[in-house]
Amino acid sequence: MRVGIPRALLYYRYGKFWERYLTELGAEVVVTRKTDKVLLQKGLEYVSSEVCLPVKILAGHIADLKGRVEAVFLPRVVWLEDHLYACPKMIGIVDIARMMLGKDVKLIAPVIKGGFVLPYLAAGLSITPNPFPVVRAFSRASRELNTRTAVPEYEPGEKRVALIGHFYNLGDDYIGRSITSTFTSNGYRVCLKDELPEAVLRSRKGFARNIRWVYERELYNAFRYLADKVDGVCVVVSMGCGPDSLVAEFMREEACRRNIPFLQLVLDEHTGVAGLVTRIEAFVELAERRKAVPQAS
Numbered sequence: 185m186r187v188g189i190p191r192a193l194l195y196y197r198y199g200k201f202w203e204r205y206l207t208e209l210g211a212e213v214v215v216t217r218k219t220d221k222v223l224l225q226k227g228l229e230y231v232s233s234e235v236c237l238p239v240k241i242l243a244g245h246i247a248d249l250k251g252r253v254e255a256v257f258l259p260r261v262v263w264l265e266d267h268l269y270a271c272p273k274m275i276g277i278v279d280i281a282r283m284m285l286g287k288d289v290k291l292i293a294p295v296i297k298g299g300f301v302l303p304y305l306a307a308g309l310s311i312t313p314n315p316f317p318v319v320r321a322f323s324r325a326s327r328e329l330n331t332r333t334a335v336p337e338y339e340p341g342e343k344r345v346a347l348i349g350h351f352y353n354l355g356d357d358y359i360g361r362s363i364t365s366t367f368t369s370n371g372y373r374v375c376l377k378d379e380l381p382e383a384v385l386r387s388r389k390g391f392a393r394n395i396r397w398v399y400e401r402e403l404y405n406a407f408r409y410l411a412d413k414v415d416g417v418c419v420v421v422s423m424g425c426g427p428d429s430l431v432a433e434f435m436r437e438e439a440c441r442r443n444i445p446f447l448q449l450v451l452d453e454h455t456g457v458a459g460l461v462t463r464i465e466a467f468v469e470l471a472e473r474r475k476a477v478p479q480a481s
């Protein structure tokens with residue numbers, strides 16, 4: 185069976201696992217190409233202009249698979265441990281995918297509510313009915329899941345910025361590359377949320393326990409962890425994203441209180457690279473001036 189995987193949204197967290205799992209099951213896996221303008225334009229034809237950029241991009245990748253595959257693999261994460269929910273748009277895009285693909289393309293969409301082992305095994309059985317290869321494929325593919333337990337080490341004296349954004353924004357070069365490269369070309373080490381272990385990202389300590397969206401809690405915890413290890417914080421959010429805008433506001437307030445340089449970049453399909461670069465360079469200059477002049481406490 186030829187199975188397509190859209191290279192967007194949750195792909196940037198679980199994609200390697202999905203690819204390995206499906207390949208081990210004997211499927212011919214087709215992963216869409218990296219995001220480009222054409223894919224984004226395709227996505228805009230299928231979803232409302234009100235939705236966030238990563239969902240528009242995902243719609244483009246799904247559209248690109250039509251006519252090329254027999255099935256599309258698109259898990260629906262509803263909630264993970266501790267009843268931490270994915271956002272409604274992330275949950276709902278699977279229904280849009282079903283409409284987009286029509287009757288001729290099968291949608292394999294394991295529904296994750298808490299544990300993911302059983303839903304993935306059931307999805308595997310829809311590809312091959314024999315449970316033994318399914319269990320073996322799952323066990324082999326699980327090695328591709330991130331099991332990071334150690335925190336990164338930071339060199340004394342280096343300039344560092346915390347780049348706080350969703351893995352599907354910063355992992356997608358079309359969205360994130362100009363942001364990361366502008367910081368690195370200005371001599372900054374970019375500290376990313378996804379370099380931190382899950383124990384840090386999912387922590388329930390302090391204010392984080394009030395955040396019930398799983399990936400937003402990760403953003404906030406990464407901010408808390410990195411804030412006193414960096415020269416500034418840059419938060420990347422998507423236009424039209426309610427959870428992002430709320431959590432970013434908490435981060436902004438806290439950064440302001442602790443006198444940490446803070447930049448918020450809001451992205452949509454109209455965001456130009458030149459504008460992003462200008463804003464980041466202005467922020468870098470400000471952060472360096474602040475560092476040169478010790479602030480009164």
Ligand code: SF4
Pocket residue numbers: 236237238239271272273274350422424425426427428
């Ligand atoms: S959390 Fe925000 S950016 Fe992510 S899918 Fe939901 S609305 Fe979009």
